[in-house]
Structure formats: structure tokens, C-alpha cells
Amino acid sequence: MALMTIGKLSGATAVKVTTIRYYESIGLLDEPQRSASGQRLYAGDSVERLRFIRHARDLGFPVSAVRELISLQVEPGRECVLVDQIARRQLDEVRRRLTQLEALEAELKRMIRACEGGKIGSCSVLAALGQHENCLHEQHDGAEVLAGLPSRGA
Amino acid sequence: MALMTIGKLSGATAVKVTTIRYYESIGLLDEPQRSASGQRLYAGDSVERLRFIRHARDLGFPVSAVRELISLQVEPGRECVLVDQIARRQLDEVRRRLTQLEALEAELKRMIRACEGGKIGSCSVLAALGQHENCLHEQHDGAEVLAGLPSRGA
DNA sequence: CCTGCAGTCTACAGTAACTAGAGGGGCAAG
DNA sequence: CTTGCCCCTCTAGTTACTGTAGACTGCAGG
Known part of the structure; x- marks a missing residue:
């Protein structure tokens, strides 16, 4: 099982196909190989990489922070x-x-x-x-605390 | 102090001018009177109305819920x-x-x-x-829990 | 009266982090 | 060869605003 399609990667990581493509588009994921017909083909380590991203996001790290964390992984030797x-x-x-x-x-x-x-x-x-x-009005900033309440995902 | 401009209303409620106009545009606030030159002129009760909206939002009610609450206020007699x-x-x-x-x-x-x-x-x-x-992956839905962390307002 | 500046107007674009849909092509099984 | 699921790109929508451009108004000082 050397290479996998985006669907397999999605299944292996519980990250939606569209989200994977989105992550690629914003530079969180490297562009993968493509098949002759243009389909994305991922190597096995993409699973780990994507899981890393997903887990960091689940922990609430904003994408910008995830990006930082990735760059720290990529260039080690830093503190x-x-x-x-x-x-x-x-x-x-x-x-x-x-x-x-x-x-x-x-x-x-x-x-x-x-x-x-x-x-x-x-x-x-x-x-x-x-x-x-x-009650909560000193910092009239509380709105975003709960912004986006309606749960969209599965 | 019968009528006030949008800036005064903003000052009285700690809701930004642009946000007030936004609330009007989505129908949370009624369209106010206008001056001859087209500026919005609010009556004193707008302060209460806007505070109501703001407080509900601060409590995390989505705009749709605030709309419901307003309609309940407007047509009393309901449970x-x-x-x-x-x-x-x-x-x-x-x-x-x-x-x-x-x-x-x-x-x-x-x-x-x-x-x-x-x-x-x-x-x-x-x-x-x-x-x-x-750890958190059964429901791969945790992302939105913290989405939008960066505080924008002040 | 003129100037300056803060306040106001509309309309559009951008934000975060995706999600959903249109409209099309690809691939393996029966 | 067709069925059906998978994949592609691109665009637009979501939530609740915020920010910007470019123009106009209202008021105070000189």
C-alpha cells in the first residue's frame, strides 16, 4: 500500500476530502503526486502529517499556529x-x-x-x-466566545 | 435628547457603528428615521433594543435565536x-x-x-x-469548538 | 464665509475555516 | 459497456462581523 487516493487518506484520517484539498490550497499540506489522469496520490506518511494537522486543529490551534508548528518540525534544531x-x-x-x-x-x-x-x-x-x-459588558468582546455555535460537522 | 445619531447610539450601547448598520441590514434592527440629509436618527428606545440584541449575542445566542426572541417580544401572548x-x-x-x-x-x-x-x-x-x-477523535467535530480564537474586537 | 475635521453615507471586499454544489472525467466490476 | 462510485476544478455560501474606498454632512474656530 504505497500510494493512496484522497478518499483513502480521508478514510484513514477522518478528514473530509474537501478539507484535505482545502488544506493543500492554503499550504498546510504539500501538493502530492498525481496519477496520469490527475488524481492525487498520497504516500503513507501523509496520514501522519494530516493527523498531526487535524489533531492540532482539534486542540484549537488556529491554522496559523499549525503552520508554525509544522515549520518547527521541518527545520529542527530550534528550541x-x-x-x-x-x-x-x-x-x-x-x-x-x-x-x-x-x-x-x-x-x-x-x-x-x-x-x-x-x-x-x-x-x-x-x-x-x-x-x-x-454582567459581561466590560469587554464587549464576548460575542466571539460562542460565535459559530451551530454545529456543522458530522 | 429625543433623537440620536448612529454614533451616539454606538456610544450608548458599546456596539460599533458598522455593527449597528449590519444589524439593520440583516433585519435585527428596524430601519430608523432619517434626517433630511439621510443620516440615521434613533429614538431613545433603540438603546434598549440594541442592548437586548447585544446581550443575547454576548450570551452566545446565534442571530437566528435572537431573531426568535425579538419576535416573541413583539407578539406577546405566547408561552x-x-x-x-x-x-x-x-x-x-x-x-x-x-x-x-x-x-x-x-x-x-x-x-x-x-x-x-x-x-x-x-x-x-x-x-x-x-x-x-x-483522545478527541470519535467526533471529528472538535475543530469548531475553538474556531475563531483570535480575538478581534476590543 | 471659509476651512478643517470628525462623523456619516453606500457598497463592496475580506476574515476563519471550512462546506456544498455544479458540471465534468476516471476506474474497476459485472 | 454500463453502472456506480470516486475524483477533478471552480465557484459560491456559511457566520457575524470588520475594513476600506470615496463621497457627503455638520459643526466649531478664525
Whole structure:
């Protein structure tokens, strides 16, 4: 099993075919060989490479960070500290988001507790939404915390 | 202070001018009056309305949900239960994300602990990224959990 | 009255990280 | 040889905005 088509690679890595092509287009994956008819043919190590990318993405590293990590892999001899820094930056982000999500959870719970049947006129969920400038508004930046909620993938 | 320009409204709500226009364009905000020269002029209650939208967004409600909530406000007499449902849906989302973020936090911490100086060759962060199909990959859907990390606003 | 500058207007393009679809060609089995 | 799945490129759509260009308005100082 020397070479595989994009579909096999997709199956082996659980990364969608279109996503693989996308990664290639943005330079995260090298351009593979092509068959005579133009189909992409991947060597076995592409599986590892793609899994690396996918796992880093799953961990929330933005593509730019993944790119950095790849370049660190490619040109070794640099300090592990750089990798560490990227990971720490990511951890900080994750923690920031955790904190905000916890606040949101608390507020949503409070809202729901307050809303126990009854008509809109007295619905405190809507009232709660109207008020509360104090709660999360110092940094009116919280929107992106949850932007993109609708889950699209499988 | 009967009518205010878009800049005043922006100042009063901490929502950017461009975002206000955007909300109008997608129908979240009604079209306001215009001055003779075409500038938007908002009445005082726009402040509350916009704050409502902003706060709902800060709580992570997608725009579609905010739209629902607004329509519930506009045509009262409906059951508070509907509002409650929207809030619960949102709470479920928040909890799902919390769980995933906690897993990510744990893994990042583990990675960083393992990486204590040393050269790339032996850097276990990179190694950790390459392996670990087991950890978060059942649902290869984790990517969006953290998509959009780079904070843009301020 | 003129000048300058901040504020406003529209419209379009760009962002992140993909996903989906159109419209076509390729390849192995029956 | 046809069926059916796989592959190709290219374009456009998604979410919730943000940024830019190029023009106009409104107000204060001199």
C-alpha cells in the first residue's frame, strides 16, 4: 500500500476530502503526486502529517499556529521552548474561554430558573436580556466566545 | 435628547457603528428615521433594543435565536415556554462546549508539562500532536469548538 | 464665509475555516 | 459497456462581523 487516493487518506484520517484539498490550497499540506489522469496520490506518511494537522486543529490551534508548528518540525534544531510557547498561548486562550463560558452558563441557568411558565409579559428571560449591562459588558468582546455555535460537522 | 445619531447610539450601547448598520441590514434592527440629509436618527428606545440584541449575542445566542426572541417580544401572548426552550438549547450548547474545552485544557497542560526544555527532536509536544487518535477523535467535530480564537474586537 | 475635521453615507471586499454544489472525467466490476 | 462510485476544478455560501474606498454632512474656530 504505497500510494493512496484522497478518499483513502480521508478514510484513514477522518478528514473530509474537501478539507484535505482545502488544506493543500492554503499550504498546510504539500501538493502530492498525481496519477496520469490527475488524481492525487498520497504516500503513507501523509496520514501522519494530516493527523498531526487535524489533531492540532482539534486542540484549537488556529491554522496559523499549525503552520508554525509544522515549520518547527521541518527545520529542527530550534528550541522546544517555541513549541512550548505556542502551546501555552493556546492554553491561555482555552482558559479564557472556559471562564467566559462558565459565566454564561451561570447566567443562562439563572434565566431559566426564573422562567417557570407564564406569559411573555412577565417573562424574566426577556427582561434579563434587556437589562444587565454589568454582567459581561466590560469587554464587549464576548460575542466571539460562542460565535459559530451551530454545529456543522458530522 | 429625543433623537440620536448612529454614533451616539454606538456610544450608548458599546456596539460599533458598522455593527449597528449590519444589524439593520440583516433585519435585527428596524430601519430608523432619517434626517433630511439621510443620516440615521434613533429614538431613545433603540438603546434598549440594541442592548437586548447585544446581550443575547454576548450570551452566545446565534442571530437566528435572537431573531426568535425579538419576535416573541413583539407578539406577546405566547408561552414563556418558547423562550425557555431557546435558553435551554443555548445552555446545552454552552455545556457541550465547556466539556470539550475542559478536555482540551487537560491535554494542553499535559503537553506543556512534558515539554521542559530540550530540542525539537525530542519535543513531546510535537510527538503528542502526531499521535493520539484516541483522545478527541470519535467526533471529528472538535475543530469548531475553538474556531475563531483570535480575538478581534476590543 | 471659509476651512478643517470628525462623523456619516453606500457598497463592496475580506476574515476563519471550512462546506456544498455544479458540471465534468476516471476506474474497476459485472 | 454500463453502472456506480470516486475524483477533478471552480465557484459560491456559511457566520457575524470588520475594513476600506470615496463621497457627503455638520459643526466649531478664525
